[in-house]
Amino acid sequence: MAARIGISAVETEAMLRRRNEELERELKKSLEREDRMKEELRSVWGRVRVAEEAEERLCWQLGELEAEAVNEAREYRARVMELMEQLSDAHRVIRESSFSALRPPQPPFLNDVNLSILEL
Structure with a gap:
């Protein structure tokens, strides 16, 4: 029985050593996996920072473009208003000239008569 206890203790010790190994x-693999995850996290964090900086630049550029678009729209509107005013003036001139063209010309002798009447 003493031999059996000794063998059992030896077997138990060997089994514990194998389990310990x-x-x-597993611990070594776990630590390696943890190191890989930390490195991947650093890499992802770096990409996030780059993306945030790019987003900030894009927002700034968008703001600049919006301001430029507003200015161009104001200039365009002012130009359209100016052209509308010119067109309105042109229509008025045409209308006035067409009214004077529709009046029949007075014969020259009536003009002379009118002048002679005025002279009296």
Whole structure:
């Protein structure tokens, strides 16, 4: 029985050593996985920072473009108003000239008569 206890203790010790080695391998793999995850996290964090900076630049550029578009729209509107005013003036001139063209010309002798009457 003493031999059996000794063998059992030896078997138990060997089994514990194997289990310990297995746990050490798993721990090593776990630590390696953790290191890879930390490195991946650093990499992702770097990409996030780059994306945030790009977003800030794009927002700034968008603001600049919006301001430029507003200014161009104001200039365009002013130009359209100016052209509308010119067109309105042109229509008025045409209308006035067409009214004077529709009046029949007075014969020259009536003009002379009118002048002679005025002279009296």
